Amino acid sequence: MFASLHYISEHHANADIPGQQYHGPRGKEYEPKPRITNGVTHEDDDQAPPTGEQDEEEKPADTPEEFEAALKELARDLVGKQKQIEEIVKTIPGQDRTREEQEQCMQELNAELEAMDVELVKAAEDKQQLLERVESAIWKVNRY
Numbered sequence: 001m002f003a004s005l006h007y008i009s010e011h012h013a014n015a016d017i018p019g020q021q022y023h024g025p026r027g028k029e030y031e032p033k034p035r036i037t038n039g040v041t042h043e044d045d046d047q048a049p050p051t052g053e054q055d056e057e058e059k060p061a062d063t064p065e066e067f068e069a070a071l072k073e074l075a076r077d078l079v080g081k082q083k084q085i086e087e088i089v090k091t092i093p094g095q096d097r098t099r100e101e102q103e104q105c106m107q108e109l110n111a112e113l114e115a116m117d118v119e120l121v122k123a124a125e126d127k128q129q130l131l132e133r134v135e136s137a138i139w140k141v142n143r144y
Helices: 002-011 064-090 099-143
Strands: 035-037 040-042
Touching: 002 064
Parallel strands: none
Antiparallel strands: 035 040
């Protein structure tokens, strides 16, 4: 989403907005601002010392046809993402139930979990009793 908005803001053609003062570049009358490097103003790019870093160049606006095609592609992508999100939301369990039905289901599952917990404790006790019986039998065999 951010990339789409960034593209639109960077590649749109500048246009006047009725009732507002225009501050953007205009054709041949546009004069670039002088570059400042390390506090030194450079009127001409040829005078600027090499810095190892390339200055960010202003990209020209896309032609109206290119921009329109890009907008259509971005719109298709946005609609596709929306459909993907809708499909993911559909797979969330309980979407076809009311809140009360979901709460009832959670209570039933919680009761089932508690019953299984009781069974687990009983099984652990049975295991301990069987282990003690086996150990007792082994000790009896070893004595004889």
